[in-house]
Amino acid sequence: MTRTRILLPIAFGLSLTGVALTGAMAAQAAHDSGAPIDFSAAHIELQDKAKQAILSGDVVVKQANMTLDAARMTVHYTGQIIGGSPQISRLDAAGGVTVVRPGQRASAQYAVYDLNSRVVTLLGNVRLQQGSNTLNGGRAHINLDSGLATMDGSAVGNGSGTTRQQNGRVTGTFSAPKRNP
Known part of the structure; x- marks a missing residue:
């Protein structure tokens, strides 16, 4: 398998059009993973013994x-209750997954948000967008603390087979900065 590993300054917090970060962009790189998690869904199934809840139907x-x-x-929790709320450890998302932060968007078939490591892993037909910059691949890891992301074009199993992103390669378009003559 051809594996391309590329550091993605486009992904969640850094700009390709300039080397220096502005204060607003630097602040955007870190995500407050300790903030409350609000959700809405058409249906919820609580599986207390399994320490998980399954949300379905246009989950936000x-x-x-x-x-x-x-x-x-699927919301996985530790069983620990702090301040009256169960402590969530991981979110597993499937079906038309999108992750949106100010000025940035990621989409994939599947995603795993590990709240302990503060990493979002996107799998299957991954697309990262920031302005006119886009990247496409098979799998991306986004560190919400640092804003650093890696992407590769690896194959992703989906239970009934395997999907592969354009011959196992990362593809994309970067906008070039305008230069004065």
Whole structure:
């Protein structure tokens, strides 16, 4: 398998059009993973013994300035209750997944948000967008603390087979900065 690993300054917090970060962009790189998580869904199934809840039907999850949408989501919790709320450890999303932060959007078939490591992993037909910059691949890891993301074009199993992003390669378009003559 050809594996391309590329650091993505486009992904969630850094600009390709300039080397220096403005204060607003630098502040955007870190995500408040300790913020409350609000959700809405058409249906919820609580599986207390398994320490999980299954949300389905146009699921929308919001935390700080990030929104995660999917057709279905499994919320895993530790069983620990703090301040009257169960402590969530991971969100597994499937079906038309999108992750949106100010000025940035990611989409994929599947996503895993690990709240302990503060990493979002996107799988299957991944597309990252910031302005006119786009990247496409098979899998992306986004560190919400640093804003650093990696992407590769690897194959992704989907239970009934395997999907592969354009011959296992990362593709994309970067906008070039305008230069004065």
